[in-house]
Amino acid sequence: MKKVKVYRVLGGILSVYGIIGYIAYVLKKLLDTGIVPSIISALFMFALNVFLWAGLVLLWQADKNENPEKSSKWLKTIKVYFILSLTIIIAMLALPIIVRIVQ
Numbered sequence: 001m002k003k004v005k006v007y008r009v010l011g012g013i014l015s016v017y018g019i020i021g022y023i024a025y026v027l028k029k030l031l032d033t034g035i036v037p038s039i040i041s042a043l044f045m046f047a048l049n050v051f052l053w054a055g056l057v058l059l060w061q062a063d064k065n066e067n068p069e070k071s072s073k074w075l076k077t078i079k080v081y082f083i084l085s086l087t088i089i090i091a092m093l094a095l096p097i098i099v100r101i102v103q
Contacts, residue, residue: 015055
């Protein structure tokens with residue numbers, strides 16, 4: 001009988017929930033507001049998507065537990081997601097300053 005990998009199952013569920021929640025959030029914002037506010041809001045939500053973060057960490061832990069000697073592909077995904085999120089947050093913080101300078 002095959003063992004159920006709890007980290008992998010929970011990681012997959014949380015990741016899918018994070019992606020579906022993100023898409024629903026973006027669609028609701030598009031319907032409620034204009035395109036520019038919803039793009040800014042969607043980028044910020046992408047960077048701070050707690051369910052996607054938790055899912056990726058659980059998938060990384062599953063890989064680490066199953067193959068401790070191999071480098072995990074999920075760790076690479078987490079690093080890319082972290083760099084993307086950090087870039088988005090810095091851009092969001094710099095946006096008001098750039099708008100003031102341009103005006």
